[in-house]
Amino acid sequence: MITQQASGLEQGVANLMFGCAGAQSGASLLILAEDPALDHYAADLAPAVAETARTLGFDTRCREISFSPEPGDLPADVCADMQTADHILYLARFGDQMRFRPLPHAARSIVSHAMTRAALAGPFGTIPHAAMLALKAAINAAMQTARDIRVTCPLGTDLRGRVESAPAPLADVNVLRFPMAVFAPLPMAGFSGRIALARFLVGTGSIYYDPFLLPFDGIVMVTLEGTRATRYDGPPEAVAAVRAHVGDIAGRFGLDGNFVHSWHVGIHPGCAYEGRIQDNPGRWTSSAFGNPRLLHVHTCGAYAPGEICWNLLDPTVTLDGVALWQDGRLHPERICGGQSVLDGCPELAALFDAPATAVGID
Incomplete structure (x- = not known):
């Protein structure tokens, strides 16, 4: 041992x-x-x-x-x-x-x-895997019982809703993920509002296509009604680029480009990405997602993880008015069972006091 x-x-x-x-x-x-x-x-x-x-x-x-x-x-x-x-x-x-x-x-x-x-x-x-599993379980429970979940970000995101029913277990038990770095995805079916897209769109790692990364300037506001992206507003060039990319990928693989499947946020305070996404977007999408500064949304396809990932930087996620994530920082002690996880794993508690901040985004 x-x-x-x-x-x-x-x-x-x-x-x-x-x-x-x-x-x-x-x-x-x-x-x-x-x-x-x-x-x-x-x-x-x-x-x-x-x-x-x-x-x-x-x-x-x-x-x-x-x-x-x-x-x-x-x-x-x-x-x-x-x-x-x-x-x-x-x-x-x-x-x-x-x-x-x-x-x-x-x-x-x-x-x-x-x-x-x-x-x-x-x-x-x-960081002990058992502690990360316990943290994930506590966050899953808090998400599933919250009456009101709200997501905001510095660029104008305002998404609100609740988990309408317990998320069906995703069929990922055949391959375990290590380290454990996210909670169970929340179905978008119970949410509505606006999400601010900025900087880039990137693939999810399900299928690797070209271009895997689409950079764009400006902020595109996407209106969501449940699982549907119904409007794209913003600078005309940016909106056109986003729409064209979504249409291209959806068309190539026979997908519903405006279907928005689910979302979740990173939970591992030790997850860091020291490079830049534009230098190796495939590696970035496989590893940076576990940082609590990143919320990502599975889109373009009625399945997880879809084929296009939306990423929000430094989100605030409140559960019944309590900010579990605040400006990209996760506070496990604010939910039932969270403090017990930290008490049981001092090294994890210390890491939450000084979390990794590098996520590969300039």
């Missing part, structure tokens, strides 16, 4: 394997890693995780898998290898793409949203 003197990387891998996967030493682990030349996961991550997992007692193999913009079937030899593993760790976009699709094996599967050694060895990877 892990010791107090263990390195940050060893703590992160132990948290992933023992805390998230529920694995036991001696089990077999297959790491499926994407070609590092694609610059999605850091090139030194898979070898470091494999070596560390071996020191923790796991029978570890690592092999490279190809990347496909749209999820498909893996080669037969990879599928055969997967059948022999107790646990599969995806350091590849394929793992995230397959969260909502059947998998060709029975092994416990995990996809890592810690994309670099530094992220896995730092607070994002080492």
Whole structure:
């Protein structure tokens, strides 16, 4: 087991394997890693995780898998290898793409949203997974019981509503996410108002298309009535760019471009993105979303996560008048059970006192 003197990387891998996967030493682990030349996961991550997992007692193999913009079937030899593993760790976009699709094996599967050694060895990877699950559960409960939920942001967002019924569990149990960085998405069906879009639209990571990132100037105000985006207002060039992009992606994949499925906010105070979204939008969309400064909305498609993501920076989210997020800062102590989570995990409480603020947006 892990010791107090263990390195940050060893703590992160132990948290992933023992805390998230529920694995036991001696089990077999297959790491499926994407070609590092694609610059999605850091090139030194898979070898470091494999070596560390071996020191923790796991029978570890690592092999490279190809990347496909749209999820498909893996080669037969990879599928055969997967059948022999107790646990599969995806350091590849394929793992995230397959969260909502059947998998060709029975092994416990995990996809890592810690994309670099530094992220896995730092607070994002080492805060105990059980504490993050407890925090998620407390926030889920608060969201589901709130009579009035309001979302605002500095650019003019004003969205209001409630969860009309408990959200149906999303079919992501086949692939566990590590670290746990968001609460369960709230269906947009119970909400209405206006959302301020600014800076960019970006893909969700379900399908990778070109252009994956659409920068634009100005603020586009989208009027929402439940799951429908009914109006786009703002500078004509920005509105035209947004409408054209939505129409393009919806048309390519046969989707309802104006369907707005659900939303949620990051909950992990250790989640940081030190780069810039424009330099690597695919990596950004796979890792930055867990920061509490980012609220994201699943759109363009009547399913999670859709194909276009709207992002709000520094939201305030109030539940029955209590600001759980205030200007992009999460305050777990303001909801039932939140203080107990912090009391049970002093390192998480300390991190909320000085959370990561880098989210890759200028």
